[in-house]
Amino acid sequence: MNALNRSALKAYSHVKTNAVAEYADSRELVGMLFEGVLDNLCKAAHGFESGDLAIRGEAITKAQNILFGLRSTLDHNQGGEIARLLDSLYDYCIRRLTQAHAQNECEAIQEAKVLIGQISEAWSEMPEVGRFSGQ
Secondary structure (H helix, E strand, O other), X not given: OOHHHHHHHHHHHHHHHHHHHHHOOHHHHHHHHHHHHHHHHHHHHHHHHHOOHHHHHHHHHHHHHHHHHHHHHOXXXXXXXXXXXXXXXXXXXXXXXXXXXXXXXXHHHHHHHHHHHHHHHHHHHOOHHHOOOOO
């Protein structure tokens, strides 16, 4: 694929994501955020494997930023213990990703990927009444 086609594909993908996000409800948006974290963790792992520090660093930063965003959406008043546990989990993953990048530890990427993958799977299987409301 030439550079022009890659650029067009990237632009289309960006437009598609924005269009989906514009019409998604809160539950779907959280699911999209989980997907974003997992996609970036895969990219970071690829960066480790290929030795590409730029890809690795960019992907880790994006994953961390999404995790910061997920933390900011937690309602500790209504979420109680679950919100507290998710906050701790997101914080742990953010710290592990920092450690992965600073200490060249791909295992930390895989650990975060497993943890976020489990939360994402549980989120997608949760009945709508069990998820937070608000659109």
